Amino acid sequence: MPFPGKVRTSYRLDKPGPQTDDGGRGALKAAAQSSASMLRTSVRVEADALGHIGFSWLVPALIPGADMAVRELDDSPVRLILAFEGDRKQFSAKNAMLNELTRLVTGEEMPYATLMYVWCNQRPVGSVIHNARTDRIRKIVVESGPQGLLKWRNYERNIRADFEKAFGEPPGALVAIGLMTDSDNTGSNTVAWYGPIGLR
Numbered sequence: 178m179p180f181p182g183k184v185r186t187s188y189r190l191d192k193p194g195p196q197t198d199d200g201g202r203g204a205l206k207a208a209a210q211s212s213a214s215m216l217r218t219s220v221r222v223e224a225d226a227l228g229h230i231g232f233s234w235l236v237p238a239l240i241p242g243a244d245m246a247v248r249e250l251d252d253s254p255v256r257l258i259l260a261f262e263g264d265r266k267q268f269s270a271k272n273a274m275l276n277e278l279t280r281l282v283t284g285e286e287m288p289y290a291t292l293m294y295v296w297c298n299q300r301p302v303g304s305v306i307h308n309a310r311t312d313r314i315r316k317i318v319v320e321s322g323p324q325g326l327l328k329w330r331n332y333e334r335n336i337r338a339d340f341e342k343a344f345g346e347p348p349g350a351l352v353a354i355g356l357m358t359d360s361d362n363t364g365s366n367t368v369a370w371y372g373p374i375g376l377r
Contacts, residue, residue, distance in 0.1 A: 178355070181282050184208040184212035186358050193235055193370050204235070204370040207255075207358035211365065215258065217355035222376065224350050232257050232294070233331045233372035239298050240360055240367050245316060246300070248309035252362045254369045256293050256316075258355035259336065261348050263289025268313070275311055282344060287348060288311065292340055294332070296320040305343050329372065 179185050195263035205216075234255045244250040252346040265286070268276060279287040300306065300318050308314035317339055319332055338349040354374060360367045 178232035180213055180214040182216075183216040183361055184210065184213065185377075186355070188211045189217045191370075193367075204372055205356070207356065208359040208368045209259040209358045209366065211361055213252075213357070213361040214251075215357040216259070217353055217357045218250040219353050220351060220376075221347065223237050224348055226343075226353060227336045227348060229333055229335055229377045230257075230259070231331070231333045231375040231377060233329050234296075234329045235327070235329050235370040236296055236320075236325075237327055237368060237373070239296070239326070240363055240365055242297055242363050242365075243297060244310070245297050246306050248362075250362055251309065252360045252365070253295050253297070254297050254358055254367045255358075255371070256355075257374070258353075258357060259292045259351055260288035260292045260353035260355070261338075261340070261350065262352050263294070264347040265289055272311055272313055287311075287313070288352065290344055292317065292336075292343055294319045294334065294339075298322065317343055324365075331372075333377075 186209040188205055188207050192204055236254045240252050243252040276287050291314040295316045295318055297318040302321050304316055304318040306316040337348055356371050358369050
Protein backbone atom coordinates (compact mmCIF):
# COMPACT_ATOMS: atom_id res chain seq x y z
CA MET A 178 0.00 0.00 0.00
CA PRO A 179 1.79 3.15 -1.19
CA PHE A 180 1.19 6.58 0.32
CA PRO A 181 0.66 9.57 -1.99
CA GLY A 182 3.85 11.53 -2.53
CA LYS A 183 6.02 9.02 -0.63
CA VAL A 184 8.86 6.84 -1.85
CA ARG A 185 8.00 3.17 -1.25
CA THR A 186 9.76 1.06 1.34
CA SER A 187 11.18 -2.17 -0.11
CA TYR A 188 9.77 -5.47 1.23
CA ARG A 189 11.17 -8.86 0.18
CA LEU A 190 11.80 -12.32 1.60
CA ASP A 191 15.36 -12.47 2.92
CA LYS A 192 17.22 -13.84 5.95
CA PRO A 193 19.13 -11.49 8.27
CA GLY A 194 22.88 -11.22 7.86
CA PRO A 195 25.59 -12.94 9.94
CA GLN A 196 25.91 -9.94 12.29
CA THR A 197 22.43 -10.69 13.64
CA ASP A 198 20.72 -13.56 15.44
CA ASP A 199 18.90 -15.01 12.43
CA GLY A 200 17.28 -17.77 14.49
CA GLY A 201 17.10 -20.00 11.41
CA ARG A 202 13.66 -18.67 10.49
CA GLY A 203 12.24 -17.30 7.29
CA ALA A 204 11.88 -13.54 7.33
CA LEU A 205 10.61 -10.54 5.43
CA LYS A 206 13.19 -7.78 5.03
CA ALA A 207 12.01 -4.17 5.04
CA ALA A 208 14.42 -1.50 3.84
CA ALA A 209 13.42 2.17 4.04
CA GLN A 210 15.36 4.99 2.41
CA SER A 211 13.54 8.20 3.33
CA SER A 212 10.44 6.19 2.48
CA ALA A 213 7.10 4.96 3.79
CA SER A 214 4.69 2.31 2.52
CA MET A 215 2.78 -0.54 4.10
CA LEU A 216 2.51 -4.24 3.34
CA ARG A 217 -1.10 -5.14 4.12
CA THR A 218 -3.54 -8.02 3.83
CA SER A 219 -7.29 -8.14 4.41
CA VAL A 220 -8.70 -10.47 7.05
CA ARG A 221 -12.05 -10.91 8.74
CA VAL A 222 -12.19 -11.78 12.44
CA GLU A 223 -15.44 -10.84 14.16
CA ALA A 224 -15.18 -8.97 17.44
CA ASP A 225 -16.39 -11.89 19.56
CA ALA A 226 -13.76 -14.17 17.99
CA LEU A 227 -10.74 -11.93 18.66
CA GLY A 228 -8.00 -13.72 20.57
CA HIS A 229 -4.22 -13.31 20.59
CA ILE A 230 -1.75 -12.35 17.90
CA GLY A 231 1.83 -13.61 17.80
CA PHE A 232 4.57 -11.85 15.86
CA SER A 233 8.31 -11.28 15.85
CA TRP A 234 10.82 -8.86 14.44
CA LEU A 235 14.55 -8.15 14.36
CA VAL A 236 15.88 -4.59 14.43
CA PRO A 237 19.61 -3.88 13.94
CA ALA A 238 19.43 -0.18 14.92
CA LEU A 239 17.01 2.52 15.97
CA ILE A 240 16.33 5.63 13.88
CA PRO A 241 18.23 8.57 15.42
CA GLY A 242 15.99 11.50 16.24
CA ALA A 243 12.71 9.65 15.63
CA ASP A 244 9.85 10.46 18.01
CA MET A 245 6.54 8.69 17.43
CA ALA A 246 4.59 11.36 19.31
CA VAL A 247 5.81 14.21 17.07
CA ARG A 248 4.24 14.47 13.61
CA GLU A 249 7.42 15.62 11.88
CA LEU A 250 9.55 12.84 13.46
CA ASP A 251 7.08 9.93 13.44
CA ASP A 252 9.26 7.13 12.03
CA SER A 253 9.81 3.59 13.28
CA PRO A 254 11.94 0.65 12.10
CA VAL A 255 9.02 -1.72 12.77
CA ARG A 256 5.25 -1.50 13.15
CA LEU A 257 2.58 -4.19 13.25
CA ILE A 258 -0.74 -2.62 12.30
CA LEU A 259 -4.28 -3.86 13.03
CA ALA A 260 -7.29 -2.18 11.40
CA PHE A 261 -10.79 -2.46 12.84
CA GLU A 262 -14.33 -1.89 11.70
CA GLY A 263 -16.70 0.40 13.56
CA ASP A 264 -19.41 3.04 13.28
CA ARG A 265 -17.92 5.95 11.34
CA LYS A 266 -20.93 8.03 12.36
CA GLN A 267 -19.09 8.37 15.67
CA PHE A 268 -16.21 10.23 13.98
CA SER A 269 -15.51 13.77 15.07
CA ALA A 270 -15.78 16.45 12.38
CA LYS A 271 -11.98 16.37 11.98
CA ASN A 272 -11.91 12.59 11.55
CA ALA A 273 -14.85 12.68 9.15
CA MET A 274 -12.96 15.17 6.98
CA LEU A 275 -9.81 13.03 7.15
CA ASN A 276 -11.85 9.96 6.21
CA GLU A 277 -13.26 11.76 3.17
CA LEU A 278 -9.78 12.93 2.15
CA THR A 279 -8.44 9.38 2.52
CA ARG A 280 -11.26 8.07 0.32
CA LEU A 281 -10.61 10.67 -2.36
CA VAL A 282 -6.84 10.09 -2.41
CA THR A 283 -6.67 6.29 -2.00
CA GLY A 284 -10.12 5.09 -3.03
CA GLU A 285 -10.63 3.54 0.42
CA GLU A 286 -12.12 4.83 3.64
CA MET A 287 -9.77 4.95 6.59
CA PRO A 288 -10.39 2.25 9.20
CA TYR A 289 -12.66 3.10 12.10
CA ALA A 290 -9.72 2.42 14.41
CA THR A 291 -6.09 1.44 13.87
CA LEU A 292 -3.93 -0.13 16.57
CA MET A 293 -0.16 -0.31 16.08
CA TYR A 294 2.49 -2.24 17.98
CA VAL A 295 5.75 -0.29 17.76
CA TRP A 296 9.37 -0.04 18.86
CA CYS A 297 9.95 3.43 20.30
CA ASN A 298 13.26 5.17 20.93
CA GLN A 299 12.48 6.31 24.45
CA ARG A 300 8.92 5.91 25.73
CA PRO A 301 8.38 3.10 28.24
CA VAL A 302 7.01 -0.28 27.21
CA GLY A 303 3.23 -0.23 27.67
CA SER A 304 2.85 3.44 26.74
CA VAL A 305 0.01 4.41 24.42
CA ILE A 306 0.91 7.08 21.85
CA HIS A 307 -1.86 8.98 20.08
CA ASN A 308 -1.24 9.76 16.44
CA ALA A 309 -0.66 13.46 15.86
CA ARG A 310 -3.08 13.57 12.88
CA THR A 311 -6.03 11.57 14.23
CA ASP A 312 -7.02 9.97 17.52
CA ARG A 313 -8.32 6.96 15.55
CA ILE A 314 -4.72 5.71 15.31
CA ARG A 315 -3.04 4.69 18.54
CA LYS A 316 0.29 2.98 19.14
CA ILE A 317 1.27 0.63 21.95
CA VAL A 318 4.99 0.55 22.72
CA VAL A 319 6.10 -3.09 22.99
CA GLU A 320 9.83 -2.37 22.82
CA SER A 321 11.81 0.69 23.88
CA GLY A 322 15.40 1.80 23.57
CA PRO A 323 18.43 -0.09 22.27
CA GLN A 324 18.09 -3.18 24.44
CA GLY A 325 17.16 -6.12 22.26
CA LEU A 326 18.70 -4.83 19.05
CA LEU A 327 20.22 -7.44 16.70
CA LYS A 328 18.09 -10.20 18.24
CA TRP A 329 14.72 -11.67 17.34
CA ARG A 330 12.07 -10.29 19.67
CA ASN A 331 8.92 -12.42 20.03
CA TYR A 332 5.51 -11.19 21.19
CA GLU A 333 2.12 -12.62 22.10
CA ARG A 334 -0.56 -9.97 22.56
CA ASN A 335 -4.21 -10.04 23.59
CA ILE A 336 -5.91 -8.04 20.83
CA ARG A 337 -9.08 -7.19 22.72
CA ALA A 338 -7.26 -6.13 25.90
CA ASP A 339 -4.81 -3.97 23.98
CA PHE A 340 -7.56 -2.32 21.95
CA GLU A 341 -9.56 -1.50 25.06
CA LYS A 342 -6.44 -0.12 26.76
CA ALA A 343 -5.64 2.09 23.78
CA PHE A 344 -9.16 3.28 22.85
CA GLY A 345 -11.23 2.81 26.00
CA GLU A 346 -13.95 0.94 24.10
CA PRO A 347 -14.48 -2.63 22.82
CA PRO A 348 -13.12 -3.43 19.36
CA GLY A 349 -15.10 -4.10 16.22
CA ALA A 350 -14.14 -6.76 13.70
CA LEU A 351 -10.49 -7.01 12.69
CA VAL A 352 -10.38 -6.30 8.95
CA ALA A 353 -6.70 -5.89 8.03
CA ILE A 354 -3.18 -6.62 9.25
CA GLY A 355 -0.18 -4.65 8.04
CA LEU A 356 3.54 -4.14 8.48
CA MET A 357 5.30 -0.82 8.05
CA THR A 358 8.90 0.32 8.22
CA ASP A 359 9.20 4.04 7.56
CA SER A 360 11.90 6.70 7.60
CA ASP A 361 10.38 9.47 5.49
CA ASN A 362 9.97 12.05 8.25
CA THR A 363 13.58 11.87 9.48
CA GLY A 364 15.00 11.46 5.96
CA SER A 365 17.05 8.48 7.10
CA ASN A 366 17.71 4.85 6.14
CA THR A 367 16.65 1.86 8.22
CA VAL A 368 16.25 -1.89 7.85
CA ALA A 369 14.40 -4.56 9.81
CA TRP A 370 13.12 -8.13 9.49
CA TYR A 371 9.66 -9.49 10.30
CA GLY A 372 8.84 -13.10 11.16
CA PRO A 373 5.52 -14.90 10.60
CA ILE A 374 2.31 -13.51 12.12
CA GLY A 375 -0.20 -15.83 13.78
CA LEU A 376 -3.77 -15.23 14.94
CA ARG A 377 -4.77 -17.51 17.82
